[in-house]
Amino acid sequence: MMSKVKDPKLAGEGRQKIEWAESRMPVLMKIREQFSKEKPLKGLTIAACLHVTKETAVLMRTLRDGGATVGLCGSNPLSTQDDIAAALIEDGINIFAWRGVNNDEYYWCLNQVLDLRPNITMDDGGDLVATIHSKRPDLLKNIIGGTEETTTGVIRFRSMEQDKALKYPVIAVNDAYTKHLFDNHWGTAQSTLDGIMRATSTLLAGKNFVVGGYGWCGRGIASRARGMGCNVIVTEVNPVKALEAYMEGFRVMSMAEASKIGDIFVTASGDRDLLRKEHFQAMKSGAILANSGHFNVEINIPELESLSSGKKPVRPNVEEFRLKSGKKLYLLGEGRLVNLAAAEGHPPEVMQMSFANQALCSKYIKENKGKLEPKVYGVPKDIDNRVAQLALQAAGIQIDSLTAEQKKYLESWEEGT
Numbered sequence: 001m002m003s004k005v006k007d008p009k010l011a012g013e014g015r016q017k018i019e020w021a022e023s024r025m026p027v028l029m030k031i032r033e034q035f036s037k038e039k040p041l042k043g044l045t046i047a048a049c050l051h052v053t054k055e056t057a058v059l060m061r062t063l064r065d066g067g068a069t070v071g072l073c074g075s076n077p078l079s080t081q082d083d084i085a086a087a088l089i090e091d092g093i094n095i096f097a098w099r100g101v102n103n104d105e106y107y108w109c110l111n112q113v114l115d116l117r118p119n120i121t122m123d124d125g126g127d128l129v130a131t132i133h134s135k136r137p138d139l140l141k142n143i144i145g146g147t148e149e150t151t152t153g154v155i156r157f158r159s160m161e162q163d164k165a166l167k168y169p170v171i172a173v174n175d176a177y178t179k180h181l182f183d184n185h186w187g188t189a190q191s192t193l194d195g196i197m198r199a200t201s202t203l204l205a206g207k208n209f210v211v212g213g214y215g216w217c218g219r220g221i222a223s224r225a226r227g228m229g230c231n232v233i234v235t236e237v238n239p240v241k242a243l244e245a246y247m248e249g250f251r252v253m254s255m256a257e258a259s260k261i262g263d264i265f266v267t268a269s270g271d272r273d274l275l276r277k278e279h280f281q282a283m284k285s286g287a288i289l290a291n292s293g294h295f296n297v298e299i300n301i302p303e304l305e306s307l308s309s310g311k312k313p314v315r316p317n318v319e320e321f322r323l324k325s326g327k328k329l330y331l332l333g334e335g336r337l338v339n340l341a342a343a344e345g346h347p348p349e350v351m352q353m354s355f356a357n358q359a360l361c362s363k364y365i366k367e368n369k370g371k372l373e374p375k376v377y378g379v380p381k382d383i384d385n386r387v388a389q390l391a392l393q394a395a396g397i398q399i400d401s402l403t404a405e406q407k408k409y410l411e412s413w414e415e416g417t
């Protein structure tokens with residue numbers, strides 16, 4: 001077993017947090033129980049590139065108990081929790097991750113994990129697949145499939161598929177209902193506000209809160225910000241989404257307009273440059289800028305720097321940019337996922353569903369070895385439904401089932417008025 005983390009002595013603290021997460025992730029724990037007995041991943045090596053959080057640790061232990069050899073690196077330079085990484089060494093995970101890696105270190109860690117010669121890749125943002133295809137094609141022959149956790153990764157893989165560049169099957173875990181409907185929506189919503197509050201300690205009530213992008217993440221952030229008493233403004237490029245936000249009661253306008261009145265800005269679009277030079281120039285002094293999309297390109301930081309005469313850290317995860325005009329703007333978590341840089345990521349109750357899909361999709365890939373084509377696949381419906389059933393069961397909720405008459409009625413077309 002191999003590893004490199006910040007400080008192995010942090011393991012005790014990490015272990016406590018992982019145990020706390022386990023106590024709140026009954027769905028994944030149920031799958032672990034089954035995996036421990038049946039060992040469905042026996043003989044497989046899984047390379048994972050995920051945010052190294054307590055919830056991810058629960059997934060790593062589940063894959064290990066399912067019989068897999070597991071390697072893990074962080075999927076973002078600021079999202080690794082060092083105590084969790086330390087605890088995972090004791091769990092027998094080949095882990096290469098610490099908070100604050102630079103670009104070279106990021107790819108060094110990723111390549112250490114790839115050196116395990118994986119059979120399955122588990123991505124959050126697509127960096128394993130991209131590196132294998134562009135730099136390490138020799139690894140392709142061992143690989144039977146991969147999974148992808150987030151919207152941005154799925155978009156990358158769909159482009160690869162379209163260009164006929166994708167060389168092995170990937171399951172878009174993000175697209176499971178039990179993933180994006182909950183994780184992207186409720187998870188990102190709560191953890192994004194959590195990140196902003198921990199970083200700034202600012203009062204949200206009464207603030208003009210601008211959300212860039214009204215997709216699964218954006219709509220959650222907007223609704224939770226409204227719940228905290230913010231005046232929420234949404235910006236969009238998609239007319240249907242913009243109309244939806246308007247009907248939901250949010251103010252919708254261009255970023256050019258929003259930038260003049262916003263107190264807090266959060267981007268969550270998977271796109272680049274939502275906040276750029278002309279917007280920084282229009283902003284009020286004191287405005288707070290955060291991003292919850294996957295990469296750090298939604299806020300154009302080089303342009304912010306070019307407008308500034310200086311910058312300095314003023315609190316953990318808060319950097320003050322002094323503009324040449326004398327105005328001050330505050331950037332959170334270096335423009336990286338604020339919920340992971342400044343808070344702990346999504347709550348365990350949400351991550352258990354995303355990661356239940358990850359665990360069951362790994363098993364599915366093994367069971368279907370050789371049968372899947374080099375394409376992006378959705379999560380099989382029965383896995384999605386099973387995860388929902390387990391989550392309802394864990395919450396002690398019973399639902400109705402169709403009577404024979406109802407089933408017949410729903411399947412027929414003869415009955416009308």
Ligand SMILES: NC(=O)c1ccc[n+]([C@@H]2O[C@H](COP(=O)([O-])OP(=O)(O)OC[C@H]3O[C@@H](n4cnc5c(N)ncnc54)[C@H](O)[C@@H]3O)[C@@H](O)[C@H]2O)c1
Binds near residue numbers: 212215339
């Ligand atoms: N922070 C987290 O923990 C977390 C969790 C899940 C997903 N994500 C990431 O968040 C991003 C968004 O994911 P999603 O599932 O909400 O995607 P989505 O596709 O559902 O929504 C994105 C929205 O942004 C809009 N958009 C695109 N360009 C825009 C622009 N220039 N201005 C305004 N709006 C624009 C699109 O029209 C779309 O409605 C992705 O990068 C995804 O990987 C982050």
